[in-house]
Amino acid sequence: MDIAIVTLDCFNELDSFIASGILGRMTPQGWKVRICSPFPFMETRSGARVERQEDLSYANSADAVLIGSGWRTRDWVAGDEIMAQFKLDPSRQLIGSQCSGALVLHKLGLLSDGVACTDPLTRPWLERSGIQVPDHAFRARGNIATSGGCLSSQYLAAWVLLRLAGEEKTREILSYVAPVGEENDFVERALAVIAEKEMAN
Amino acid sequence: MDIAIVTLDCFNELDSFIASGILGRMTPQGWKVRICSPFPFMETRSGARVERQEDLSYANSADAVLIGSGWRTRDWVAGDEIMAQFKLDPSRQLIGSQCSGALVLHKLGLLSDGVACTDPLTRPWLERSGIQVPDHAFRARGNIATSGGCLSSQYLAAWVLLRLAGEEKTREILSYVAPVGEENDFVERALAVIAEKEMAN
Numbered sequence: 001m002d003i004a005i006v007t008l009d010c011f012n013e014l015d016s017f018i019a020s021g022i023l024g025r026m027t028p029q030g031w032k033v034r035i036c037s038p039f040p041f042m043e044t045r046s047g048a049r050v051e052r053q054e055d056l057s058y059a060n061s062a063d064a065v066l067i068g069s070g071w072r073t074r075d076w077v078a079g080d081e082i083m084a085q086f087k088l089d090p091s092r093q094l095i096g097s098q099c100s101g102a103l104v105l106h107k108l109g110l111l112s113d114g115v116a117c118t119d120p121l122t123r124p125w126l127e128r129s130g131i132q133v134p135d136h137a138f139r140a141r142g143n144i145a146t147s148g149g150c151l152s153s154q155y156l157a158a159w160v161l162l163r164l165a166g167e168e169k170t171r172e173i174l175s176y177v178a179p180v181g182e183e184n185d186f187v188e189r190a191l192a193v194i195a196e197k198e199m200a201n
Numbered sequence: 202m203d204i205a206i207v208t209l210d211c212f213n214e215l216d217s218f219i220a221s222g223i224l225g226r227m228t229p230q231g232w233k234v235r236i237c238s239p240f241p242f243m244e245t246r247s248g249a250r251v252e253r254q255e256d257l258s259y260a261n262s263a264d265a266v267l268i269g270s271g272w273r274t275r276d277w278v279a280g281d282e283i284m285a286q287f288k289l290d291p292s293r294q295l296i297g298s299q300c301s302g303a304l305v306l307h308k309l310g311l312l313s314d315g316v317a318c319t320d321p322l323t324r325p326w327l328e329r330s331g332i333q334v335p336d337h338a339f340r341a342r343g344n345i346a347t348s349g350g351c352l353s354s355q356y357l358a359a360w361v362l363l364r365l366a367g368e369e370k371t372r373e374i375l376s377y378v379a380p381v382g383e384e385n386d387f388v389e390r391a392l393a394v395i396a397e398k399e400m401a402n
Contacts, residue, residue, distance in 0.1 A: 151355070
């Protein structure tokens with residue numbers, strides 16, 4: 001499986017690296033998890049510099065695409081230069097967004113039912129565009145998922161695992177990354193959040 | 202405050218970037234959170250390349266030092282070249298380790314009471330060295346904390362916040378990074394884990 005973690009400059013490291021760290025546990029099974037960006041290098045809020053592994057063409061052909069957030073997403077969404085590089089297709093890809101990543105999905109016309117989870121800072125920007133924002137962390141409808149609150153990136157990653165690797169592998173990997181002694185609680189909570197918010201569609 | 206996130210090559214991105222992402226929320230308050238390494242560049246398991254911001258001299262003078270883990274920590278601990286660069290001092294610094302980062306603390310003689318939290322893969326290596334490993338995620342004794350299971354890096358970061366920024370700010374930042382709708386549960390769980398495992402000392 002090819003997994004694209006789309007990461008724009010001035011990015012939130014919790015979003016991109018929790019997702020890539022969890023999904024990267026599938027590397028021995030042949031999954032290729034890659035930080036994809038239109039920028040050759042991206043910086044975190046604390047100025048840590050990360051090199052992209054692939055440009056956005058990798059995301060366009062990947063099996064799953066997770067779009068992370070950051071504090072300049074609105075700038076990048078406002079211009080055409082970056083947005084024109086996306087050719088995502090929910091009929092053949094799983095597509096998810098984290099926090100302000102929902103602005104990218106909206107710009108690409110991928111929030112077709114007008115509902116998306118996001119963080120409290122992004123929420124008014126989506127609502128002004130007519131998107132309804134629920135008061136919970138995760139939502140999936142078909143092949144599109146949205147999540148809000150940095151650490152909900154664990155749910156987004158778990159959703160991709162459930163869809164592409166099955167429940168047994170998902171449980172194994174979530175148990176591995178959970179705090180020691182909290183494995184069972186963590187796995188059950190994540191699976192319940194995902195199941196509930198898929199059923200609620 | 203100067204905060205060093207010590208990151209060795211072949212590192213686990215969940216450890217270093219959850220801690221730096223959470224603590225980086227204090228950047229507006231003047232905290233300098235830096236990825237520190239003896240290596241100019243480090244790679245994750247999925248091959249993402251990160252540039253260090255500071256060498257280990259920053260860690261040696263920082264107010265708090267968190268040592269992340271990775272799958273080659275044993276190699277780095279076995280040699281003197283890297284280990285000799287550490288001049289940490291728990292009398293003037295908060296020092297924490299994540300998973301295999303406990304091997305670094307052990308080598309530096311900082312696990313003086315012979316107990317450390319770590320992950321299941323590192324556990325036998327510590328136990329063979331006579332270190333006792335409890336079945337929970339976090340432990341603090343004085344200025345030294347150890348944690349196990351990738352996502353327990355949130356507890357390590359919260360411990361640093363509690364000690365250096367106070368409870369009100371800690372609650373604010375943990376609420377910000379929590380999954381939307383789970384803020385209260387997440388904050389109370391993190392504070393309870395830290396309080397309990399400090400009291401248990």
